[in-house]
Amino acid sequence: MDWFYAIVYGIVEGITEFLPISSTGHLIVAGNLMGVPWPKEVKDTFEVVIQGGAILAVLAYYWRDFVQQGRDIGRDRPTQRLWLGVIVACIPAVILGLLFGDAIKAALFRPSVVAWALIVGGVLMWLIESRRVTPNIHNIKNIGVGRSFLIGAVQCLALLWPGFSRSASSILGGMVMGLDRPTATQFSFYLGVPTLGGAALLDFIRSRDLLAQIGLVNVLLGAVTSFVIAYLAIGWLLRFVSTNNFKGFAVYRVVVGVLILVLIAAGVMSNGSLA
Incomplete structure (x- = not known):
């Protein structure tokens, strides 16, 4: 069944990584x-690596954008500010992850915590979308280093509260700071490259022996599945936010959060720590 778990994990990761639903x-x-039977250390590492x-x-x-920006970064100030902003935005998450990452996994990686994070995040998403504010930033190169750092700080909500969603916190943080939805969404994608890519690579290097317990082929299967589904999800989300708001995601989050709490109360889902 390891191959089945790997595929399901890959599908879930691919769909949810960039949507604001955690x-x-x-x-x-x-x-x-x-009821995945893998040891918890293996499961945690697998989830990060994929x-x-x-x-x-x-x-x-x-x-294409990355190649062009690589050519321009030596001479184009807006491109330089963009990537300096991305790097600066990663600093809060890196510091918090190194200091508190293991403690957060041990104490907070449980369904009830996720449920309340989904509910609270959904309510905040609805409130932010209900504001009558006209965004004034419509290009990712105009965000600026200071604003990028603040978005990165808001992103840490997802690290401190599992289930809040890195994408949701960075996108909503960007919208509060004047970015339109497509620009905030694109910056969230960019921000995920060093933040999540670094974590995945580091965990793979440090924990190859753990992953060998379920087979590196299954790890590759989960990662490839995640890649394919995530690629489709990115295109869909960019098309969606060009003409729609996030209120539908807000409702989804609240409904799923309440459903998780009901399943826990009914004994269908355990609420033990999964870290």
Whole structure:
């Protein structure tokens, strides 16, 4: 069954990594419902490593932009500010992850925590979308380093509260700071490249022996599945936000959060720590 778990995890990761609904939360709940028998250290590492597939999907989707920016970065100030902003935005998450990452996994990686994060995040998403504010930033190169850092700080909500969603926190943070939805969404994709890509690569290097317990072929299967599904999800989300708001995602988050709490209360889902 390892191959089956790997495919399901890859599908869940690919769909949820860039949608504002929390990939971590959905992976925790999916693993709980399937009763995945892997040791918790293996499962945690696998979930991080297959994020690499989703990150490769961003690189594949934006490869023309990245190649052009690579050519321009030595002489084009807006491109330099963009990538300096991306790097600066990663700093808060890197610091918090190194200091508190293991403690957060041990204490907070449980379905009830995810449920409340989904509900609270959904309510905040609805409130932010209900504001009558006209965005004034419509190009990713105009975000600026200071604003990028603040978006990166808001992104840390997802690290501190599993289930809140890295994508949701960075996108909503960007919208509050004046970015329109497509620009905030694109910056969230860019921000995920060093943040999630670095974590996936580091975990793979450090934990290859753990992953060998379920077979590196299954790890590759999960990552490839994640790549394919995430690539499709990126294109769909960019088309969606060009003409729609996030209120539908807000409703989804609240409904799923309440459903998780009901399943826990009914004894269908355990609420033990999954880290």
